[in-house]
Amino acid sequence: MTAAATDAGAELFARYAYAPNHLGYCGPPAGDVLRTGTAAQVRAAARRFSGAWPYLQVLSRMAGIDDPLDPRVVESYWFGGGVGERLDPRAFGAELLAVIGPQAGHYWSHLTADLLDEAAGNHAFHVLGVYPWTRLLGRGADEHPLHVLDSCRITWATVLALRGDEVDVRYRPLSLVGGALRLAEPVVTRIPAVVEGYAPAPGLRVDDAVALHWGRICGRLERSRLHELRASTVRQLERTNRRLLRVAARSERKGRVT
Structure with missing residues (x-):
């Protein structure tokens, strides 16, 4: 995004939305706008994200904030915590479903x-609750839905080594254990730090905490954002797992009966 024309909320939205948009998974064709556009262009593109935009609208309205791309709203959506944490989750979920339903x-x-038992005003709820992928688990072919869930969530990672335009990072992937989603033991993977000349987190150093979205770095994670991201992820896993385990138990009972 052009430095002279940035605003903090639009810039943050663009960095975290870029990877899935560039890969064709989310939003309108807006990769160039998210990477190099003005704040006004990013704002126009953001309104066309049928997934994220309703969250930003409902969050801002319920929090009494006029701008859906206010940095407080965008941070709360991507990381959890913040203004969304102060809202009643079931009330938020009801308003959101009234928009997207x-x-x-x-x-x-x-x-x-x-x-509504799983609802939260953040991206983790969108991935684990609203998206249909968790409902495809436990059917004997878990690898693909698990990959999508792990890639689509915002993941925290630690930089271990710098290798030109790539970096080695350590993170905890999702796994499915006993019908429930868990954070597995840490693994190390190599990912791009620069894509087509775009570096959302320039000047990376070893031991930096970074956020990942669809295998791409979105930016560094300050301590407060890292804490909120971890907490919201764990909390969402707990809520979603209650559903997954209920479904698994019903299937097991049905199998015994038949």
Whole structure:
């Protein structure tokens, strides 16, 4: 984004939305805008993200903040905590479903009041609760949905080594154990730090904490953001696992009966 025309909320949204958008998974074709556009261009593109934009709208409205791209709103969406943490999660979920429910197709028939037990005003809820992928687990072919869930969530990692335009990082991937999602033991992987000349976190150093989205670095994580991201991820896993374990128990009972 052009430095002279940035605002903090638009810039933060662009960095974290860039990877899935560039890969064609999320939002309108806006990779160049997210990477080099003005704040006004990013703001216009953000309104066309059918996933993230409703969260930002509902968060800002319920928090009494006029701008959905206010930095406090954008931070709360990507990392958890912040203004979203002070809202009643079921009330937030009800308002969100009122926005996105009418737009949902048959793949989204799970967007009912039953989902309110998992609700939170952040991206972790969107990935683990709203997206259909957790509902594909436990059917005998878990590798692909687990990969999508792990890639789509915002992940914290530690830089171990710098290798030109790539870095080695250590992070804890998702695993499925006993029908529940867990954070596995740390693994090391090599990922790009620069993509087509775009470096969202220039000047990286060994031991930096960074955020990952779809295998790309989004930026460094300050201590407060790292804490909020960890806490919101663990909390969402606990909420979602209650559903997954209920479903697994019902399937087991049904299997014994038949």
